[in-house]
Amino acid sequence: MLSSISMKLKSTYTQITLNRVTVAFFLFSLIHCFAQGVIQSFLFSVNSEFATLVTRIVQTAEIPLTNITYLEGSSNHWTLRMCNDIPHGQAKNPCMVVFQSGVDDVQPTPNLVEQDTVESQSIFQDLSQGFAITPNRNSLGNVTGVTFQPVAVPSALQATAASSVFLNQQCTQILAYPQQVLQNSVREDITFLFLQIWLLGVSTFALAQSSVPHILTALGTRFLITSWSAYIVIYRTNNQASTFQQIVSAPGTPCGVELFPTYFGLRQAYDIADLVLSCSALMLSGLLSWNLLKVYNAHSFKRVGAPAHVIRLYKYFMAVQAVLQLEVFVLVAGTSLWVAVLTGTGISKISAHTTIYKALIIATTVLVLPWIALGWYGVRREQKRMMISFLAIAFFFVTCWGIMFYSIVYRWSFLQWPYLGCFTVASFILIIASMILGTICWRNFDLGLAEYLNAESALASLNFAPEVFDHSDVEKSGHYYAYDEPEFPMPTFQKGGEGFRIAAPVRGPPPVYDRPYNANAPF
Template identity: 40%
Template structure:
């Protein structure tokens, strides 16, 4: 307490000396009215934080090293973030390596940019269609035409609307036949990925407007020719590799979001951040499990339409890619399950510590505890909503800007406007949710609910767009993010509404009392507490809890220090 008086007096003396006032007179007032100490310290806390930013760093260090559990939680989150991030980076490199080669081949094939593939079939009956409009549109003519079915040997007819503008072919279109196996010098195209062997890609125009793609090694010893029916087949793996690259970038960002949640949980002793992190890890583990199965499924598809002897290409190109990706995904899945298990144990320990510290000076009644549970549910849902909603929006906008559907969307301006409006309102919505329920402010909570309903309405209306529905169905990762964002938005809205109906039952007052007593070092033994179903003893866990105050005080010798 003497340090608080000294700090307030010193800061007042500095300010009053600059203004010509009497410092001694005001120091006397400070000593005479003890209730002004906390007010004075609060007024100058921002000045002290700016003058000595290293105090904030030291405060964070003390919170992180509070005990063995907090230190283990931080170190685990740090090392797992970078380990998982590096592993995801390896997956991205694999996607980008094979994706770049495929994209470069298609760039020389003179294929309309509005054409994209549609895959159908299961259990060995695979087929590929070519579309120039979103399949859900239908109409006359049908936007998709059959292109290739597993085992097909008959010529393939490409309608005129799919032909390049410079094509000399009239209706009904061009007839393409798969080139016989063995036309190339080699049947394996793995040498295309050999960094020590440079390649040159050229195209040879055809009367139908398409181009044969000719790939040769720099030394001239290896060459391969891909006809239009083969390059059309490559549209499907190119689309899937493009999606995979975006997924890996999103998952790399997710790892740093996990680490940020862990740091916030420790620095602010926040139970909502701990619970949000645990739920997020559970979702990530579930997706990693599904992604491993999906890799095997796509590998089977490409075996039938690209690498099988009777396929349009009959080229060995993607086998090493799937072998590498499967190995990396197995390691990724193992890390996710280990992280989920370890995080659950550490989170439970932290939850017990922070839960004990919550209301540790004032024993709350049952109604307040129930309200506090709703309050935590709102904060957890908000923490999850913000990142997942941003992720889903970014994936959608990226598809509009760089995906195959960018030239098929007729309402891109509306979609961009929805994205920008949501991005602008997201941070205010987060702050409203954080403070409105805690302070039991009906006006702020109503504003929070209004913005949440806008989010739900705006992004629900996106399903009216056929382009959005097609992307939702065709891209599982985008669909997963979209569904999860709706779940978290609905839970945020629902729990906030429950809290609104239970206002004025004591939660804000009990939180205020706890903060006031904590600030004034109030002894919990001096305050009567209400006994709930399980009697709680304030001193029961005190041996396992180390109290640390923020480093905002001065020692009596005038040096900066920490007051315990």
């Protein structure tokens, strides 16, 4: 066991240090994973801080967890509704309007609003020393608002700082929307942290196996990460800043206070740094991947030469591996995001079929690793029963998660959180792709791939030094061995006294993987 692991590590090290390109690709992947992880950690810290702030305000105001918010409209024409059920497909409208641009239902004291707007920024400028939030109640014991007071105000701001800020009940209801947005941002940051670790693993595996599909998978993943980062910088952060300013911070609104004086500045700075790093990583990764592809395409196999049709089947095998490795992250991440919605938001109180959803989540979690193993070893060993099980589980995933769209709760979450929607769509695409590639491999069983891989593994277990053989000239000839009958008589021998002749043993057919593809050979 230990010797096998040692040989695999040695083989991986050999492939990583094969030439300057492979070394550069590995170092680039490692350094980029660390740098991107640091930036994502900063984003997570900022989002967590302000998500915690808003969550404590909403909880202190005793806003029921069953209430979810629904924002519609456009800039300067927003309408924010608070609902105790999904706002679509219901016989009775479950929502009430808590904010509408240009309309103030609560009519707070103008002087108080003006004072808060001017001075609140100093209160929320630095929350590192902590803060206190206390509820204000009427004679009936109902919460009418909350008072926010920092534990300590920085000395540089003490001359202009207000001692506290009062947030009325309508304001705390409005803050339920920023709470949901910021909590989703925290979940996205956690997902991206794990994505960087996974991407490093795929890049290392691509080098260890000289896998073209894995290199393309890593490159495609970097492209998607860069596209999402560009979307964040160009549109989403600015849109959120504008929306929060119009419904929370603008004078005359029910809140009228600057709750996020430093948040969007820090967030935009980290987002830009993340985008710059992602763009540079994409370009450098593209350059290194191009050079690796030229090397790997010139030397398709590492240890034993093989004809063209086996090389083609081997590429399908590696493509199945690449899709499954990508799918294991996307499926688990998408399922985890749905779990977060189902357990950490108002959906947990609204959903009437939570038990069914949890059963599907548990089934997916239990089956995903066996499913990956069945697809991997089913193709690797050309086991038809494994492939049937693999395709059956894939069909189960597609069918059950497709039926989930019948649920209004799932459809609502899918539409309201684009990040969850992206992972869900990507998961469906990858499952279907794995089924197609698996079927192609199944149809080409018994054509020599398993024999080739077994021979390669046997040589690897003997610590055989990899050699690359160019068979292009031989393949063009259409055959690899000549099995014509010799012109001279085959030697025979007479077994003494028994009166019959036994032919000497003749050479058998070549290995399956070394036969011409679709050749009309007699064996």
